[in-house]
Amino acid sequence: MSIKSVPDDIGSEEFANWLQSLRRDIHRHPETAFKEERTSNLVANLLESWGLVLHRGLAKTGIVATLHGKRGPGRTIGLRADMDALFIDEKNNFKHKSCQQGVMHACGHDGHTAMLLGAARLLAKNPDFKGTVQFIFQPAEESEGGGRVMIEEGLFDMFPCDAVYAVHNAPGLPTGDFAIRSGPMLAAGDTWEVEFSGSGGHGAMPHTATDPITAAGAFINTVSTIVARNVPSSEAAVLSIGHIHAGDYNSPNIIPGNVLIRGTARSFTAETRDLLEDRLHCLADHNARAFQCEAAFRFIRRYPPLVNRQDQVDIAAQAARHVAGDDRVTTDIDPIGGSEDFAFMLEEVPGAYMLIGNGPGPFVHSDTYDFNDDILLTGVRYWMALVSMELDGQTS
Ligand SMILES: [Zn+2]
Ligand SMILES: [Zn+2]
Structure with a gap:
């Protein structure tokens, strides 16, 4: 895939195809905690080719890419995606199956990375907002605390944010539905x-x-x-x-x-x-x-517990409703017993962690799991709507 030829029209078939092939390419080449070198290079090369200013090397393979809006200074928000895979031997047999035995994108971080890159592509082409977006691509979400390490190495000192947001896919939640809660959401x-x-x-x-x-x-x-x-x-x-x-x-x-x-x-x-x-x-x-x-x-x-703030949950839910419609956004799901590295970022900066439905199928961390490509565009649209809501107070 040539970097230069990346399409930039969210409504086009070319953009959808590019996003899917990008996601599948990452899926085929999974890398575990702090070793996400190929993934990090892929992400950095794309972001750089779109003119974003990069900071590399936070927590080894982490990246922060800065994009200023063309409507002048304002608030700064951080959007986070995770890049790491798990030590699982993939049992799927499709063409984009992991080429690395014993390592697998079984939590959908391939999809999270692709969705945030898709949003970065479109926002870089037309940064029609006031303020700044920091795109945060973190390593080692799974059990190694890569987000914590990024913070310890100065993430929010170097790139202060007024709010931070993340999205995680949720198998079992209908495809493209959104779910969130204010307060403690993960344990x-x-x-x-x-x-x-x-x-x-x-x-x-x-x-x-x-x-x-x-x-x-x-x-x-x-x-x-x-x-x-x-x-x-x-x-x-x-x-x-x-x-x-x-x-x-x-x-x-x-x-x-x-x-x-x-x-x-x-x-x-x-x-x-x-x-x-x-x-x-x-x-x-x-x-x-x-x-x-x-x-x-x-x-x-x-x-630590992952605690969402009400103000950011309101904005995130509004962005999700804009994308999926009122009846497909739940804002009062029960707390979940799993844990998430993004909790460290939410201890530093107010924000919201949103779930997006991956549809029926195996749960994350299963050896037959796969990220659902049908939600890639939904995820990109969510990020775009969120940036508009946060930095313009509107969804246009
Ligand atoms: Zn996981
Ligand atoms: Zn995960």
């Missing part, structure tokens, strides 16, 4: 672990040992009381244990000296997040002491 996703240690000993003489298995068993039974007894009924939270390791398969007659338990914690407010950490820590310590063992506890904060 904080944290990892916790406890290592119980005792003396261990001969399985036939437990009275000579201190047994961390007993302490761990008692602890496991009390974990479920945290959500049931400590979290207010108006709040949602989840604690799950996903990993337990102790002893050796070949040694059932030995009481091990250590038991490791690892789990996940999900919450929607800073207060509940702190409460989960405190109560887990307390129960780990006291159950250990009750059985003459010790507990080493760690709570590893990964992603």
